[in-house]
Amino acid sequence: MNAPLFPSILISCPCSDNVGQQRSRRSKTAAADPDLDQWEEEGETFDPRSPRSAFSLFPLENLLFCEDCNQVRCPRCVQDEIACYFCPSCLFEVPSSTVKSEGNRCTRNCFSCPICFAALAVTATGEDQTGPFILLCAHCLWSTSDIGITFEKPTSITAQLTAKLKAASLPPSNSLAPPESSHSRPLSPLSQGSSVYNFRPNSPIPPPAPTDEAEFARLKGYYHQQNTIASSDDFGGAGSLSRLMGMYSTGRRIGSYGTGNMPKLVKQKQEWQEIESYRVMDSEDEVIEKMKKAGFYGATSQSQRIIQSHQPRLLEDVRPLAALLRTKRAKRCRSCRHILVKPEQKVGSIRYRIRLVAGLDHNAVNYFSLQPLATHQFLLTVTNPLYDVINITLATPEKTPGKYPATVYILCPEFEVGASTDVWDEALGPEAKPKAKAAKGRKTGLAGTIWDSGRNWTSVILEIVPPHLPDDVELEEDDFIVKVPILVRSVYESDVDKDDGIGKDIKEKKEHSYWSVLEVGRIGKKVAGKVGFDDSASAGTGVAVNKALPPTPSGEPREREHRDREHRSSSRSHRESAGAAR
Amino acid sequence: MPPKQVKGEYIETDTGNKVSRKSNILGSQNIILGGKTIIQADCTIRGDLRRSGAPGQHGNVAIAVGRYCFFARSSVLRPPGKVSRGAFSFYPMKLGDHVFIGEGAVVEAAMVGSFVHIGAGAVIGKFAIIKDCVRIEEGTVVAPNTVIPPFSRVAGRPGVVVEELPETAQDSLELKGIYRMI
Known part of the structure; x- marks a missing residue:
């Protein structure tokens, strides 16, 4: 939807199989690898650089979620149904009968x-x-x-x-030419009996060619008349149309064989003309x-x-x-036909009667230029819009796919995200559950511990070491972007909806997993003498994320600290927006 | 996002509006703020350009603003005016809730709906009507008298609808978060 800002998260929709999971050449050559069998069993990692991946990756806001299929639905695997037509300029609703008769313009x-x-x-x-x-x-x-x-x-x-x-458009001499006048036009060179296929008019002064509009109007009028004739001896509707079509096709066959009765041929005359007439292009x-x-x-x-x-x-x-008309559309799941989105009929209204949008929300820090061979730490925040606690497991390949792989390490791949309960819980937060927070060992940056968590969000550290790009090889723009595929698996228990009241406290375990692609940023030029591996290694164990960031030539440390704080507050604010998803 | 301001930069009203001391607000008696609206420094709001003549049934309101709006630095809000029946007159300007007006944007719209994002440097022409859930990209020039339907992304000079926004647009255009930050 928006301009690509780093870092951005794209989520893969599995609607087209094997997208991005096509075996790459590299893994084929690694056939001698002993753990190949396991590799195959587990399925390969998602390759964000695969040419077909672009068709399966969507930003979160464009995705819907089908509760019955328990799957993400992208714009390609939903079916649109037009709820109403309206003019985007005067915002009047146009009935569909008018659209059919008058066309799709205001x-x-x-x-x-x-x-x-x-x-x-x-x-x-x-x-x-x-x-x-x-x-x-x-x-x-x-x-x-x-x-x-x-x-x-x-x-x-x-x-x-x-x-x-x-x-x-009509010149005064030829104004409102009757449709019969077209009969006087030469049909085809064949019908004139001329042996020469001459596609230039023979006469020095060619007859004025009717404009496209006039021609269209003439044909439209003719077929409209035909339709009324056909429906007059029928009861109208689809039967008349098929009858009309049948009439044309049989008539043509009869005509071509040179048999058939006269009245039918007379009826076909106009069609014959249309089929065989040609138009001389105006001289350019x-x-x-x-x-x-x-x-x-x-x-x-x-x-x-x-x-x-x-x-x-x-x-x-x-x-x-x-003005071209616009539509309001309801959306259905293609596989189970359930309605995912149903807008209100009113043109100006932005409300929805039904709205199931994909809810899991990630959030990360600001864009900066990545230094090659330096450890960069990112905060990956997972926000939970559901009313149940979810357990998240993140998995990522150690090396990102592509020609120049970056090394990725998630410090805490398994964690829990609280339920999206009442806002009051957080307002009372520190007093309400001080024990839980103290137990989590916050902001240590150690492996196996989360960075920070709130009511319905949890942040973990993601470490990335971008590759060193060779200077002497010509690189494509895509090679500069670090793209990290992450498999997100969420497990949660939710109440089973039952109206009979018997299975009231039965909880159903639901599992959902998908590939997402995190576009972290662009690899910058290595600054000579400034970033060494020792330097980044010491930074990697740093306590605060902003300290762990390697110094960039342009960025001021204080400013970055600020941004980081801002980021966290903005992620907290996300609970409201993401909460609306259910 | 603007950094956190030094304390005392904003005057907070009873309804939670935060108005920068450095903002340039004219005719404040003709301006209605719905509450929790933030007006940053160097903003110009021309409440003095009200309908000429005696106060009508709508009173003296020149600019009505909803809740959770955000006017970034040096943006300009100016009620539209035209010559009608031989006399030049200004017309009131209405803004809905959760309206973001970017840095240096000039707005002369007759009506702006709710959940509208107007990017930095955008110019909204006179008597434009912007419906709900609209994102106007940076530097867009929306021609006068334009109507922008709901769920549109507008870009270019002149601004035309380039894309439809997804159903989740309302969530992503909400501004409660920004209010809490300042």
């Missing part, structure tokens, strides 16, 4: 600028707020008067605009000449061109863009 006065895509506002050009009116962009000051369109009244702009564009010389004249600033940019339906080359041909 039919009110919502337009955006074809030049800069900001919203257009209806503005009066006359005195005392009277007409004529124009659509004006308040950002780049483009207006519909630039393409010679003004409106008589400030309401129903869409209808006025379509009427004006229709009038402008004219457009090129126009573009030459208009120059760079008169031509549309690529983004301006492709967003328009008629893809104009020149700025004078652009049209205001009607």
Whole structure:
């Protein structure tokens, strides 16, 4: 969701099997390894650098959790169901029947600028707020008067605009050409009986080619008429559509074999025309000449061109863009069909009736440049949004995958995180349970002990020794980032939901595990003479994390201390936000 | 995040608002703060730009702010104004709860919903309407009269919706944590 800031945590969704766990070449060559069997049994570690991993890693906020499947659900393994359509500009809800008939654009006065895509506002050009009116962009000051369109009244702009564009697109001599006129167009060179496949018009003056809009309108009208004919002798609905389709396909077959009765062939005539008619492309010389004249600033940019339906080359041909509708969507689990998210029907409302989001929340310290071959200590905070105590087991490979592996060590891989109970418990915290806190041996930084813990969060130390990157080899940007795969396994007991009241105190043990990837930071340049291995080794046993950080050329120690304190307070504040997950 | 301030930097009101002594607040009688709002140093809040003429049914309120808002350093809040029926007039500005306004941002919106994050250096044009759960990235320029629907991420100049926010947006945009820090 946000710009990638370090450190960041991505969680892998197992919806596509074996993603990131493809056997790498390195482990294949290590076939002689005696513990290979065990290696296979355990399954391989997640490789965050595998090309396919990018498709299975998601930030926590984009994940949902299905309680029935007991699994994380990513945007790919949920199914969207549209709850309602609305216009993002006027925030009116559009009924789905209107969407079907009118298309997925707002039919009110919502337009955006074809030049800069900001919203257009209806503005009066006359005195005392009277007409004529124009659509004006308040950002780049483009207006519909630039393409010679003004409106008589400030309401129903869409209808006025379509009427004006229709009038402008049809030349006066050929205005409102009846659909029959297309019959006079040559069909195919074959039907004319000419032996030469000439795709250029024979006559010196080609008949004026209808614009795309006119052609579309003609076809739409024709098929609409066909549909009504078909449904008039049927009861309408899907039957008529299939009948219509069948009619076309059989008719075509009959026609191609040269048999069949006459009335049917007459019916097919129009379709035949569409199938076999061709369009002579306009000579591009004219457009090129126009573009030459208009120059760079008169031509549309690529983004301006492709967003328009008629893809104009020149700025004078652009049209205001009607606002595309947006949707509110409910989300279902693809495997068990349970609803995971159900928004309220109201457009403006941000409330959800049902919301099951993945809750486990990690938190870590600020970004800084990593020094090669120096020990860096990070605080990894696990916050528990559930109302039950969870036991967390963290596992990580000793060396991170990749060409230049970093060494990773979690000082306390197994720990307990308290339940997300009432906020009051923490307010009364120190007095309420002083024994438990004293027993935990806080902030010693020793192996096997946690760093700090609170009501529903626990912090442990993660030690990372980044590799030394060779100077003489050309490195990719990805090689500089330290990515640590961590297998998180959480075990908790929760009450079994039973309405009969019999199994009331039965607790169910639930286990859940997933791979996550911690992007710690970027490996910086080694500072000569400043960081040695002895130096970092002594720092590694340091008591406070901020002391254990190696000196960076730019960072001031005091400032870092500050950040660290701030971090911890922010992680504490997380209990509220993460608590909403259940 | 700003560092912890020296004691005495903020004046705390009965409802828990923390207003920097170095902030520049004009027409404070026309400003309503919902409570637990933080106004940092060098913020300018133009409460003096109120609707011209006699106080109407809405009273004299020029800027109404909800709870748990955070106005970072040197941000500017200015009620929007336009010429209507031949006379120039300002219109009241409403902000919801949990609105974050980044450093140096200029806001002239008519309405800002709840759980809105406005990044540093962003400019919100006159009479813009920003609905709930919206993240406006740093340096975005939102054109005047723009309406931004809920659950949108807005970026660019002019600001356009670039992405939909996930369902959890409300949790990540909450500002109770920041209030506790200061």
